[in-house]
Amino acid sequence: MNAHLQPTGSAYFIAKETELAETHTLSVLVDNEPGVLARVIGLFSGRGYNIESLTVSETEHEAHLSRITIVTRGTPHVLEQIKNQLERLVPVHRVVDLTVRAAGLGHERPIERELALVKVHGSGEHRVEALRLADAFRASVIDANIDHFVFEITGKPSKIEQFIAIMKPLGLIEVCRTGIAAMNRGPQGM
Amino acid sequence: MSGTENQMTGAEIVLQALKDNGVEHIFGYPGGAVLPIYDEIFQQEDIQHILVRHEQGAGHMAEGYARSTGKVGVMLVTSGPGATNAVTPLQDALMDSIPLVCISGQVPTSLIGSDAFQECDTVGITRPCTKHNWLVRDVNELARVIHEAFRVAQSGRPGPVVVDIPKDIQFATGAYTPPSAVPTQKSYQPKTQGDLKKIEEAVALMKSARQPVIYSGGGVINSGPQAAHFLRELVELTDFPITSTLMGLGAYPASGKNWLGMLGMHGTYEANLAMHDCDVMICIGARFDDRITGRLNAFSPNSKKIHIDIDPSSINKNVRVDVPIIGDVAAVLEDMVRLWRAAAKTVDRTRLEDWWKSITKWRARNSLAYTPSADVIMPQYAIQRLYELTKDRDTYITTEVGQHQMWAAQFFGFEEPNRWMTSGGLGTMGYGFPAAVGVQVAHPDSLVIDIAGDASIQMCIQEMSCAVQYGLPVKIFILNNQYMGMVRQWQQLLHGNRLSHSYTEAMPDFVKLAEAYGGVGIRCEKPGELDEAIKQMIDTPAPVIFDCRVANLANCFPMIPSGKAHNEMLLPDEATDEAVANAIDAKGRQLV
Ligand SMILES: Cc1ncc(C[n+]2csc(CCOP(=O)(O)OP(=O)(O)O)c2C)c(N)n1
Ligand SMILES: [Mg+2]
Numbered sequence: 167m168n169a170h171l172q173p174t175g176s177a178y179f180i181a182k183e184t185e186l187a188e189t190h191t192l193s194v195l196v197d198n199e200p201g202v203l204a205r206v207i208g209l210f211s212g213r214g215y216n217i218e219s220l221t222v223s224e225t226e227h228e229a230h231l232s233r234i235t236i237v238t239r240g241t242p243h244v245l246e247q248i249k250n251q252l253e254r255l256v257p258v259h260r261v262v263d264l265t266v267r268a269a270g271l272g273h274e275r276p277i278e279r280e281l282a283l284v285k286v287h288g289s290g291e292h293r294v295e296a297l298r299l300a301d302a303f304r305a306s307v308i309d310a311n312i313d314h315f316v317f318e319i320t321g322k323p324s325k326i327e328q329f330i331a332i333m334k335p336l337g338l339i340e341v342c343r344t345g346i347a348a349m350n351r352g353p354q355g356m
Numbered sequence: 357m358s359g360t361e362n363q364m365t366g367a368e369i370v371l372q373a374l375k376d377n378g379v380e381h382i383f384g385y386p387g388g389a390v391l392p393i394y395d396e397i398f399q400q401e402d403i404q405h406i407l408v409r410h411e412q413g414a415g416h417m418a419e420g421y422a423r424s425t426g427k428v429g430v431m432l433v434t435s436g437p438g439a440t441n442a443v444t445p446l447q448d449a450l451m452d453s454i455p456l457v458c459i460s461g462q463v464p465t466s467l468i469g470s471d472a473f474q475e476c477d478t479v480g481i482t483r484p485c486t487k488h489n490w491l492v493r494d495v496n497e498l499a500r501v502i503h504e505a506f507r508v509a510q511s512g513r514p515g516p517v518v519v520d521i522p523k524d525i526q527f528a529t530g531a532y533t534p535p536s537a538v539p540t541q542k543s544y545q546p547k548t549q550g551d552l553k554k555i556e557e558a559v560a561l562m563k564s565a566r567q568p569v570i571y572s573g574g575g576v577i578n579s580g581p582q583a584a585h586f587l588r589e590l591v592e593l594t595d596f597p598i599t600s601t602l603m604g605l606g607a608y609p610a611s612g613k614n615w616l617g618m619l620g621m622h623g624t625y626e627a628n629l630a631m632h633d634c635d636v637m638i639c640i641g642a643r644f645d646d647r648i649t650g651r652l653n654a655f656s657p658n659s660k661k662i663h664i665d666i667d668p669s670s671i672n673k674n675v676r677v678d679v680p681i682i683g684d685v686a687a688v689l690e691d692m693v694r695l696w697r698a699a700a701k702t703v704d705r706t707r708l709e710d711w712w713k714s715i716t717k718w719r720a721r722n723s724l725a726y727t728p729s730a731d732v733i734m735p736q737y738a739i740q741r742l743y744e745l746t747k748d749r750d751t752y753i754t755t756e757v758g759q760h761q762m763w764a765a766q767f768f769g770f771e772e773p774n775r776w777m778t779s780g781g782l783g784t785m786g787y788g789f790p791a792a793v794g795v796q797v798a799h800p801d802s803l804v805i806d807i808a809g810d811a812s813i814q815m816c817i818q819e820m821s822c823a824v825q826y827g828l829p830v831k832i833f834i835l836n837n838q839y840m841g842m843v844r845q846w847q848q849l850l851h852g853n854r855l856s857h858s859y860t861e862a863m864p865d866f867v868k869l870a871e872a873y874g875g876v877g878i879r880c881e882k883p884g885e886l887d888e889a890i891k892q893m894i895d896t897p898a899p900v901i902f903d904c905r906v907a908n909l910a911n912c913f914p915m916i917p918s919g920k921a922h923n924e925m926l927l928p929d930e931a932t933d934e935a936v937a938n939a940i941d942a943k944g945r946q947l948v
Contacts, residue, residue: 196543197543200491201479201483201491204480204483205483208483208484212484243672243676246672247669247672247673250668250669250671251669253668253669254667254668254669255488255544256487256488256508256541256543256544257488257543257544258543258544259542259543
């Protein structure tokens, strides 16, 4: 199953095998039916592919379509395999590698956003500091009492990671992240 | 559909949908969760149900039936253990791309998830070993799902599907939708026509090739008789040498002058060297499996590769190719033959002369040679005699898994597609006999022979009872070497000849076993008596177990040890004990 880890067969392409792993974001349009997520996840675990983030939700109610966004990591060869394998699943309508598409459109990467709920201890001087930082990150307070806050923050994953890192010394209690929602810039759909 | 027209019970819908999809035979085994369906089977005559003795047998029968006819094979099993017993043939069919519809019973919807008696998560268990599966929770969806199941099983790269039907759905009443009234599914629409630009590119490469080889596979058989027809035409027109995988045997006739024999781990010297040294490789309906390529980074290092496959995920999976063509083999080859004809005048046939000279030299190496014996039956000799005595008949061959399978592939000449059924991808011992029963159901007047090993045959031997019940005169030809020969060979090659658990101490008396089931047993121990015994087997109008006692310690050569390249094969005359002992290094030993 790990054939992709072995040298390629054709001597022409041996140079390509030095390909580095890249992180790509895929959009997968599927029928919203029972078991479809299990099929996608089973494909990844069964064939040894990575999942760094996965989100799924119905996007077109009448058409019973859901959109799955997967962030995965692999060499271009493996990424091509992942796309082909996904397209082979019966309930899959389309697979778009948003990262490749973004590059084609001249963008560095697709639009990627995530939401996180971040619970922090907030008492004494830390309390003021946490509020000040939340403001700077445009995180909003959605629950609080005298010794805690729950912040809601949206943005690029890197921004959320930074916010969480900053909250750590201030008394981070727990974090819940949605995973990434993504699409490309410009007027075209997937 | 509205009102009361076309109202039926779920069980009636199942039978109606099967009929409307052209089903004439189903292989099955009853149980609590499928009783309503069995009740319907009892009350009709259009579909014949073959009662098996184990659900694994039902699956392999359906596979043999499908592979020998090009139709979809159908199996019917109950919930829980019925469904889990079906897993092996489902995975087998997945790996060999055999179209199979498995209908399974499930506990009533209200009990799903309660650990009810004979409940198992059938769709969960079979998800990775099917192309697709469905749990039907609404009787009004049942007909559509079954029609869709038949479509998915046979379109694109064929494969197995499961339709899991809870018992209350079988009793419930709902509307029946005929296949023509079912809206076509939007997803999963495999492409069959190849990209003409790519085919032109391929033809251009082929025209300039000086050392070309065609490497064809099971996809040619799956694509149908047209594919084999165009393949033969292409070989004829181009004069290219052709080899094939285990699964592809028969697409090009073994007696054809361009035939190199099978390639791969136990393939011929000429086939493997042609693959290694070629400058253009045309892979048709094959998937660069590890049994074929040997060590990947030494696989055909100097060739440009053309790959025709209906499954895009097969392209560039193991081996990078230069010209991928996604489409159905028959459709693509038709275009390719047409383009080649148009270009034929500009092709210089003499350019292949040196290549054919090399091939003639490799052929002379006679890599399938073995030392004959006047005292014991050599297994290769047994297959050769079986071939000679059956080749003028309407014969179908199935096999189990092991040395006998490879010897059958090497020494039995296949002239037509769909005549050879073997478990290639999964390598399932126990496949051959039930598969032969399935073939015999589809071709009642043909000669159907399972070339078996003494160990493999014991895995599904219970189907003798099924063969006797239905008067199916299947022949089991056991190359009885008293060992799990292929395991013993690997232990000799890789594990210092420590024969751990590969000898069968308490072999049954196969003649008595045949008789116990109501069949006929024949034993043969002498080369001089073999022909007569085989003739007797052929002339017996009943299931036969033929216990052919062969040399116990023969090895199957040539062999490319795991982790080696095509040009590092072990040939029979070079395979001294020492060469055999040193053939595989520590790294190769870790491979399978
Ligand atoms: C179900 C299953 N279990 C185990 C194996 C591993 N295996 C491959 S060949 C073989 C021995 C087969 O022995 P036999 O049927 O006597 O054939 P021979 O090699 O002797 O011709 C075994 C155990 C397998 N292929 N399938
Ligand atoms: Mg044996």
